[in-house]
Amino acid sequence: MxxxxxxxxxxxxxxxxxxxxxxxxxxxxxxxxxxxxxxxxxxxxxxxxxxxxxxxxxxxxxxxxxxxxxxxxxxxxxxxxxxxxxxxxxxxxxxxxxxxxxxxxxxxxxxxxxxxxxxxxxxxxxxxxxxxxxxxxxxxxxxxxxxxxxxxxxASVEQRFPALLPDPDLPGDSPVRQGFALFQQNCLACHRLNGAGDAQVGPDLNVPHNPTEYFQPGYLRMLIRDPQRLRQWPQAKMPGFAPSVLNDQELDALLAYLRHMATRKS
Missing domain, CATH: 3.90.420.10 (Oxidoreductase, molybdopterin-binding domain)
Structure with a gap:
């Protein structure tokens, strides 16, 4: 041998x-x-x-x-x-x-x-x-x-990454604030925003462009619900967020946060 x-x-x-x-x-x-x-x-x-x-x-x-x-x-x-x-x-x-x-x-x-x-x-x-x-x-x-x-x-996300924060003048019950909480729970593990975050898996979701700026609303919702249904590639890592994980009201709030942050690029 x-x-x-x-x-x-x-x-x-x-x-x-x-x-x-x-x-x-x-x-x-x-x-x-x-x-x-x-x-x-x-x-x-x-x-x-x-x-x-x-x-x-x-x-x-x-x-x-x-x-x-x-x-x-x-x-x-x-x-x-x-x-x-x-x-x-x-x-x-x-x-x-x-x-x-x-x-x-x-x-x-x-x-x-x-x-x-x-x-x-x-x-x-x-x-x-x-x-x-x-x-x-x-x-x-x-x-x-x-x-x-x-x-x-x-330290908390808010303390470490102020670039993620929505406008402080928003009312406490704004869907954008709920969307920010959902972003931390569901997106920040893989994505940064405004360069802020520790993840290294997915792209930044605000710079140079926010996905709400280049995706039609229906297709962006499809991407979040079932990424492989919108575009397929063998090494894709993004999971789908079914309604059992992120219901329609929560998805609306998450998208409201992303649209809001498109006006707060840094």
Missing amino acids: RPCIALAALLSCLPLSAAQLHLELGTGQKQWSSEQLLAHPQAKTVDISEDVSYKRPMRYRAVPLAALLNGVQPEDHLQAIAADGFAAEMPAGPLLQPGPAQAWLAVEDPAAPWPPLGKGKPSAGPFYLVWTAPQASGIRPEQWPFQISTIRKL
């Missing part, structure tokens, strides 16, 4: 190396290996009946996320950063609650990898934020980040 073939055969028999989760919670940095998390005293088997990423029931070895967030308070703000640049902004309150909706950090066992997310794609590992009873707290799909590498505590 040639040396290169023998080496490849040897490597294929070895288990995958343990991954590292980085926590930056304002009290220094801490790292957990997948091996340590799988052996965590609070780790247990969790059944997820409607997995957002795999679109089917899944079973994971997982740790209650609250058990890893020492010192974090409900009023704090956290960000989960994925390997591909996805940056999920999350208020800490729902992540700390013991139920009925509870956040779990699912941990991929290097010796028993999870299935790929699709043809030619990796799995959701090594670390994946999953929820039991998510409907009890209105947990949205963007609050299920996968391939997590880092969780860190930060």
Whole structure:
């Protein structure tokens, strides 16, 4: 057997190396290996009946996320950063609650990898934020980040990125204000706006041009509801936002925010 073939055969028999989760919670940095998390005293088997990423029931070895967030308070703000640049902004309150909706950090066992997310794609590992009873707290799909590498505590979105803020003179019940909240929950994980944000996946949604400026309204709604129905390409990452995730009134508010921000470019 040639040396290169023998080496490849040897490597294929070895288990995958343990991954590292980085926590930056304002009290220094801490790292957990997948091996340590799988052996965590609070780790247990969790059944997820409607997995957002795999679109089917899944079973994971997982740790209650609250058990890893020492010192974090409900009023704090956290960000989960994925390997591909996805940056999920999350208020800490729902992540700390013991139920009925509870956040779990699912941990991929290097010796028993999870299935790929699709043809030619990796799995959701090594670390994946999953929820039991998510409907009890209105947990949205963007609050299920996968391939997590880092969780860190930060100032709120409003404090870090004032360029995202709508006109402060708008009335408190303006749909634009509701749209801004929905933008943070559903869009900011992948998109920046006015150059503001930490995401690196999708394009900026205001500069140089806002999508409300170049999409006909019906087609823009189609893009948000079902991106592949409007334009298809193999490496597309944007998920569709069905009415069960973003109802028509919420979609109207989100579009109102985008139209408003087209007048506030920076």
